[in-house]
Amino acid sequence: MKIRSLFLFLGMLFIVACQSTVQEEKKSNDSTSNEPAIVNTENFGIVIHGGAGTILKKNMSDSLEAAYNAKLEEAIRTGHEVLKNGGTSMEAVTASINIMEDSPLFNAGKGAVFTHDETNELDASVMDGKTLNAGAVSGVTTIKNPINLAVAVMDKSEHVMLSGKGAEQFAKEQNIPQVDPSYFYTERRFQSLQRIKEKEKTELDHDGKTAFMDPFIKESKFGTVGCAALDKHGNLAAGTSTGGMTNKRYNRIGDAPIIGAGTYANNATCAVSSTGWGEFFIRAMVAHDISALMEYKGLSLQEAASEVIQKKVPALGGDGGIVAIDKDGNVAMEFNTAGMYRAHMDKNGTLNVKIYKE
Ligand code: ASP
Secondary structure, three states: OHHHHHHHHHHHHHHHHHHHHHHHHHHHHHHHOOOOOOOOOOOOEEEEEEEEEOOOHHHOOHHHHHHHHHHHHHHHHHHHHHHHOOOOHHHHHHHHHHHHHOOOOOOOOOOOOOOOOOOOOEEEEEEEOOOOOEEEEEEEOOEOOHHHHHHHHHHHOOOOEEEHHHHHHHHHHOOOOEOOHHHHOOHHHHHHHHHHHHHHHHHHHHHOOOOOOOHHHHHHOOOOEEEEEEOOOOOEEEEEEEOOOOOOOOOOOOOOOOEOOOEEEOOOOEEEEEEEOHHHHHHOOHHHHHHHHHHHHOOOHHHHHHHHHHHHHHHHOOOEEEEEEEOOOOEEEEEOOOEEEEEEEEOOOOEEEEEEOO
8 A cells, every 4th residue: 555655646647747847848949939928817907198299189180180189099099009919118108109200290211300400409318217228319410210219229229319420420330221311301390490589589589588488398299109918928118200390499408318207217116207398307307206206105106207297397487298017008198288199009909099188
């Protein structure tokens, strides 16, 4: 009887040992296959913005509104597809942003606003919530998709931010597509610059303020693009890309390429992309402050976003908004302006595209 039990015990041990060997083999095969690495069924989601500002229905034609809705939907579906297929949050962020950068509707890539000198100077940044690594570029004039250069700065250089000619030299070495600066010309943005310059002449002479201080600068920014995503591996990422503010001078740089102001991601809390009056977003360190309120004060994403966008930024005199997603897939789309181009898709593919306040 005792011998029978011993054999039974040894037999069971043998079966368990065989099973774990099969599992080990499966794991090592997986790592060499072209299929995405182990994809779990965790939550995932993506949220984008196409800029915040004085966006009013009464100023929008039906066809322009339809064009914005269609482009936002295309951008978010593109990023969502990446996530659904097990891609990383950083891949989803860049895929969504590339769609908006290539569209003349938004103030990023093609469609960027004009500087006072009638040029286009682009800024962008990305941050990886898992590694807390980040990349940014500012004041570039020939990069078709600045967000891709920001990723290259993060992945292929030992720096976080490159600017101007140096950034373009780096882009060349990394084979990042460059275009003639005339690529960024759009009649709509050029006319906006002319209108603002006209106003500047008449109104500023009157009260003697400098262009940078005048309140109508509020109307000079529209359409920065950004994205925040959570992937199936539990990793967060965020990115932001912009042409900055119409009529900007002196190589002015806004919040979009500043890590902690325009973009922030941390797997412990959330991923955030900002849009708005950059000077105030830099001073309020908007994106990092939202993360910090969650980390140090235990606020929810929505509570933290409201605190910063509805209280801290307006208290300084600034305006704008953010989109953000937290480590559990909760989303915030918070703004204190009349509207913000925005869209969200969750793991079930439920789509939410909006422009105005409800
Ligand atoms: N934040 C951008 C900047 O100040 C502008 C915008 O978001 O519309 O450059």
